[in-house]
Amino acid sequence: xxxxxxxxxxxxxxxxxxxxxxxxxxxxxxxxxxxxxxxxxxxxxxxxxxxxxxxxxxxxxxxxxxxxxxxxxxxxxxxxxxxxxxxxxxxxxxxxxxxxxxxxxxxxxxxxxxxxxxxxxxxxxxxxxxxxxxxxxxxxxxxxxxxxxxxxxxxxxxxxxxxxxxxxxxxxxxxxxxxxxxxxxxxxxxxxxxxxxxxxxxxxxxxxxxxxxxxxxxxxxxxxxxxxxxxxxxxxxxxxxxxxxxxxxxxxxxxxxxxxxxxxxxxxxxxxxxxxxxxxxxxxxxxxxxxxxxxxxxxxxxxxxxxxxxxxxxxxxxxxxxxxxxxxxxxxxxxxxxxxxxxxxxxxxxxxxxxxxxxxxxxxxxxxxxxxxxxxxxxxxxxxxxxxxxxxxxxxxxxxxxxxxxxxxxxxxxxxxxxxxxxxxxxxxxxxxxxxxxxxxxxxxxxxxxxxxxxxxxxxxxxxxxxxxxxxxxxxxxxxxxxxxxxxxxxxxxxxxxxxxxxxxxxxxxxxxxxxxxxxxxxxxxxxxxxxxxxxxxxxxxxxxxxxxxxxxxxxxxxxxxxxxxxxxxxxxxxxxxxxxxxxxxxxxxxxxxxxxxxxxxxxxxxxxxxxxxxxxxxxxxxxxxxxxxxxxxxxxxxxxxxxxxxxxxxxxxxxxxxxxxxxxxxxxxxxxxxxxx
Amino acid sequence: xxxxxxxxxxxxxxxxxxxxxxxxxxxxxxxxxxxxxxxxxxxxxxxxxxxxxxxxxxxxxxxxxxxxxxxxxxxxxxxxxxxxxxxxxxxxxxxxxxxxxxxxxxxxxxxxxxxxxxxxxxxxxxxxxxxxxxxxxxxxxxxxxxxxxxxxxxxxxxxxxxxxxxxxxxxxxxxxxxxxxxxxxxxxxxxxxxxxxxxxxxxxxxxxxxxxxxxxxxxxxxxxxxxxxxxxxxxxxxxxxxxxxxxxxxxxxxxxxxxxxxxxxxxxxxxxxxxxxxxxxxxxxxxxxxxxxxxxxxxxxxxxxxxxxxxxxxxxx
Numbered sequence: 004x005x006x007x008x009x010x011x012x013x014x015x016x017x018x019x020x021x022x023x024x025x026x027x028x029x030x031x032x033x034x035x036x037x038x039x040x041x042x043x044x045x046x047x048x049x050x051x052x053x054x055x056x057x058x059x060x061x062x063x064x065x066x067x068x069x070x071x072x073x074x075x076x077x078x079x080x081x082x083x084x085x086x087x088x089x090x091x092x093x094x095x096x097x098x099x100x101x102x103x104x105x106x107x108x109x110x111x112x113x114x115x116x117x118x119x120x121x122x123x124x125x126x127x128x129x130x131x132x133x134x135x136x137x138x139x140x141x142x143x144x145x146x147x148x149x150x151x152x153x154x155x156x157x158x159x160x161x162x163x164x165x166x167x168x169x170x171x172x173x174x175x176x177x178x179x180x181x182x183x184x185x186x187x188x189x190x191x192x193x194x195x196x197x198x199x200x201x202x203x204x205x206x207x208x209x210x211x212x213x214x215x216x217x218x219x220x221x222x223x224x225x226x227x228x229x230x231x232x233x234x235x236x237x238x239x240x241x242x243x244x245x246x247x248x249x250x251x252x253x254x255x256x257x258x259x260x261x262x263x264x265x266x267x268x269x270x271x272x273x274x275x276x277x278x279x280x281x282x283x284x285x286x287x288x289x290x291x292x293x294x295x296x297x298x299x300x301x302x303x304x305x306x307x308x309x310x311x312x313x314x315x316x317x318x319x320x321x322x323x324x325x326x327x328x329x330x331x332x333x334x335x336x337x338x339x340x341x342x343x344x345x346x347x348x349x350x351x352x353x354x355x356x357x358x359x360x361x362x363x364x365x366x367x368x369x370x371x372x373x374x375x376x377x378x379x380x381x382x383x384x385x386x387x388x389x390x391x392x393x394x395x396x397x398x399x400x401x402x403x404x405x406x407x408x409x410x411x412x413x414x415x416x417x418x419x420x421x422x423x424x425x426x427x428x429x430x431x432x433x434x435x436x437x438x439x440x441x442x443x444x445x446x447x448x449x450x451x452x453x454x455x456x457x458x459x460x461x462x463x464x465x466x467x468x469x470x471x472x473x474x475x476x477x478x479x480x481x482x483x484x485x486x487x488x489x490x491x492x493x494x495x496x497x498x499x500x501x502x503x504x505x506x507x508x509x510x511x512x513x514x515x516x517x518x519x520x521x522x523x524x525x526x527x528x529x530x531x532x533x534x535x536x537x538x539x540x541x542x543x544x545x546x547x548x549x550x551x552x553x554x555x556x557x558x559x560x561x562x563x564x565x566x567x568x569x570x571x572x573x574x575x576x577x578x579x580x581x582x583x584x585x586x587x588x589x590x591x592x593x594x595x596x597x598x599x600x601x602x603x604x605x606x607x608x609x610x611x612x613x614x615x616x617x618x619x620x621x622x623x624x625x626x627x628x629x630x631x632x633x634x635x636x637x638x639x640x641x642x643x644x645x646x647x648x649x650x651x652x653x654x655x656x657x658x659x660x661x662x663x664x665x666x667x668x669x670x671x672x673x674x675x676x677x678x679x680x681x
Numbered sequence: 682x683x684x685x686x687x688x689x690x691x692x693x694x695x696x697x698x699x700x701x702x703x704x705x706x707x708x709x710x711x712x713x714x715x716x717x718x719x720x721x722x723x724x725x726x727x728x729x730x731x732x733x734x735x736x737x738x739x740x741x742x743x744x745x746x747x748x749x750x751x752x753x754x755x756x757x758x759x760x761x762x763x764x765x766x767x768x769x770x771x772x773x774x775x776x777x778x779x780x781x782x783x784x785x786x787x788x789x790x791x792x793x794x795x796x797x798x799x800x801x802x803x804x805x806x807x808x809x810x811x812x813x814x815x816x817x818x819x820x821x822x823x824x825x826x827x828x829x830x831x832x833x834x835x836x837x838x839x840x841x842x843x844x845x846x847x848x849x850x851x852x853x854x855x856x857x858x859x860x861x862x863x864x865x866x867x868x869x870x871x872x873x874x875x876x877x878x879x880x881x882x883x884x885x886x887x888x889x890x891x892x893x894x895x896x897x898x899x900x901x902x903x904x905x906x907x908x909x910x911x912x913x914x915x916x917x918x919x920x921x922x923x924x925x926x927x928x929x930x931x932x933x934x935x936x937x938x939x940x941x942x943x944x945x946x947x948x949x950x951x952x953x954x955x956x957x958x959x960x961x962x963x964x965x966x967x968x969x970x971x972x973x974x975x976x977x978x979x980x981x982x983x984x985x986x987x988x989x990x991x992x993x994x995x996x997x998x
Binding site: 066071096097098099100104105107113116117118126127130161164177 | 893898
């Protein structure tokens with residue numbers, strides 16, 4: 004018997020024992036294995052889980068939009084009492100036009116690239132039967148409703164002429180055109196900057212108050228689910244393994260998978276020097292695998308014989324309606340062992356006396372486009388000690404990646420600046436640097452798929468790197484590759500596979516191994532975990548910390564994830580429009596007083612722990628570096644800007660306390676008062 | 682948009698100049714002098730020299746080069762070595778004939794093959810799709826002179842539905858000309874159907890898998906509406922490019938088809954000019970084909986820019 008808070012009859016969305024299969028090479032393979040949940044009108048329900056668990060399939064099945072090879076093999080989906088699975092195609096069209104909508108990941112791709120926004124939005128209204136002229140007026144109203152700047156001019160533009168945040172606003176406007184009964188949001192903010200993400204989420208929250216639509220939200224970011232959803236279902240291998248009110252599920256998870264997911268996140272300000280992150284051993288079963296009993300049994304740390312023989316029922320938790328876990332042993336959740344601390348903490352201790360390996364002085368980078376100067380980096384001063392991790396954060400367009408490329412010499416810096424390694428100045432361009440200098444600085448990219456040669460085996464990829472970076476050949480090189488693989492916890496079997504045969508996490512390991520092939524002094528990591536699931540991310544972060552403590556490597560770690568940077572970085576630099584706005588020890592950056600921009604970045608992060616953060620919101624978008632604002636470049640968006648000062652002179656980067664510098668006209672003590680007062 | 686247009690026209694003019702230069706080089710890089718080549722090894726020296734003088738081929742190369750460039754832009758290629766006729770009138774009447782045939786072929790091919798491509802894309806991997814793909818593949822892999830010969834023997838010789846000689850006598854009405862041109866045009870249709878159909882199919886399948894097609898379906902549009910309003914505009918870019926390239930190709934004359942049907946199009950004219958070493962005609966014809974080729978790709982680029990605002994707005998910036 005299913006326990007739910009919303010009985011099927013009154014629910015806006017009822018998914019009942021839904022089974023979906025994908026036909027892969029002629030064989031029907033199970034993707035959803037009996038998914039059941041209900042969402043009441045006005046309620047927001049979240050689905051979480053790692054990629055491949057079936058959460059997006061569930062969302063699309065709810066609107067009966069499956070890939071060509073997908074079939075609903077049994078079960079029902081009821082939207083306000085009507086069975087979507089039984090509709091004829093004309094009924095389904097009318098259902099989509101009038102009652103259900105979807106907001107997608109990657110809004111730029113979700114709009115027709117060659118039609119004006121006005122026409123695309125108006126189309127939703129013509130489908131509701133409005134004549135063209137009225138539909139056009141309705142489109143303008145819809146854009147006003149999603150608080151888009153200059154709606155009249157947006158109507159006349161094409162999708163590629165809008166920023167990501169504006170694109171998502173337009174998609175939301177289209178979704179709300181019909182006043183839907185059901186609104187499905189599939190990773191609506193993935194790929195957007197944290198500040199834009201916060202704006203979009205605020206908008207959705209506000210619009211929810213104006214409508215009684217049931218919301219189904221799919222996100223891999225647990226913080227978003229916690230801050231947006233009333234209830235949450237945790238999916239694994241095509242089943243909901245735990246369900247309940249979101250704060251309860253996240254605060255006291257009752258299924259070993261949920262526990263694993265939550266423990267693999269860097270939370271509560273935990274640092275690499277305190278403990279390693281938990282990982283979930285093993286991998287998600289492939290779709291179509293026969294899983295007759297508990298779906299999680301192969302990776303569960305507390306599984307018993309019972310779990311292998313009897314499928315666990317929905318076990319109620321407490322007396323909360325609609326709260327259950329699909330686990331035989333929810334009473335033994337406390338027995339799940341914490342990840343042993345495998346990082347040598349002593350080696351990761353503070354780095355005060357360590358020699359400096361990298362120094363950037365007066366580093367600027369100006370791009371030229373059609374004769375116009377575009378300053379991408381402005382007078383950056385940085386240093387990096389041996390074994391230290393410097394985190395670099397900031398919105399897209401802030402110059403993080405340009406900084407990384409300039410250090411490595413992929414982009415040549417402007418004259419007048421200098422990058423020095425171990426005290427000697429480096430050539431501006433990689434091609435002019437010595438083999439030794441190249442070996443010393445390596446990079447790990449965000450997307451291992453495009454960083455690794457797909458036609459080569461892992462062994463060949465690593466052999467080439469070893470040879471190119473160290474000059475070693477033959478048997479010795481082979482030996483080195485095997486050592487390297489062992490360090491990176493790749494098995495010898497992996498060496499003979501091609502990248503496409505590896506999972507995302509393993510591919511990223513190979514990419515890291517490649518960077519470490521020549522014992523680098525510095526590794527620049529550009530969002531190395533942002534494409535990975537949280538448990539895989541945890542393993543990669545542990546690995547990076549491990550390698551660092553063993554080899555005293557220094558990292559420059561570029562990320563948009565504040566939790567990750569807090570875990571891994573010793574110091575953090577916050578960048579805005581090519582300038583360092585604030586730099587300091589991780590604790591100083593997080594505990595404050597901080598630069599108003601840092602404050603805004605931190606308050607944009609939805610917390611999985613439900614902590615209330617000071618919310619200051621940024622309006623608008625990062626300006627174009629081609630036309631930087633006068634005075635402090637941040638002043639047009641700064642909620643704390645002082646009129647008459649900030650727009651006139653740019654504040655210098657001043658040390659406000661030991662090792663903590665920022666670029667702000669407001670004195671530190673005043674910032675402290677301002678930031679504690681809210 | 683105006684800037685885009687200017688840019689494209691400028692690059693077309695540069696291409697034309699390059700083409701003229703290449704043609705000039707090819708003609709002049711051949712060893713020996715032109716007069717000797719035309720009159721043969723047994724002609725007396727004086728006669729060769731006089732001939733060269735008459736043709737202007739005894740002048741310095743640079744002067745000849747400038748003449749030939751000027752000729753391209755004034756479309757004045759002098760007189761044919763062989764018949765003494767004005768080259769312009771020879772090649773333009775050949776172009777007109779080729780154009781008639783090409784136009785007829787394309788009026789038939791384009792709608793049929795685009796429709797077949799869309800039809801196949803909507804039934805991807807089903808039987809109907811496989812049929813279209815394989816028929817298309819087969820039709821475009823048979824050389825067109827083979828198709829032409831087969832069609833000739835079936836329709837013109839056996840059933841006597843068409844004429845064996847495709848040249849209509851002067852004064853034939855437009856409908857009457859169809860009787861002459863339809864069968865050779867069919868050979869061209871068969872040759873190009875598969876190419877265009879498969880290109881359309883690939884473009885439509887790609888667009889059908891796009892996120893915006895999903896958005897359109899989720900808005901509640903029917904499959905036909907999604908296709909008309911959202912898919913085609915984005916899917917047909919590559920097809921338009923392919924068609925434009927083939928138009929250039931077709932105007933140049935499909936020599937095989939023209940030979941089989943004894944049709945005096947540009948292709949046959951060039952072939953005859955080569956045989957007769959009639960350099961002015963050859964030069965003029967090659968350049969004319971080049972111009973048609975450029976005009977058709979220019980038209981395609983403009984059409985694509987019209988359909989795709991990104992091309993229009995970003996290259997213009």
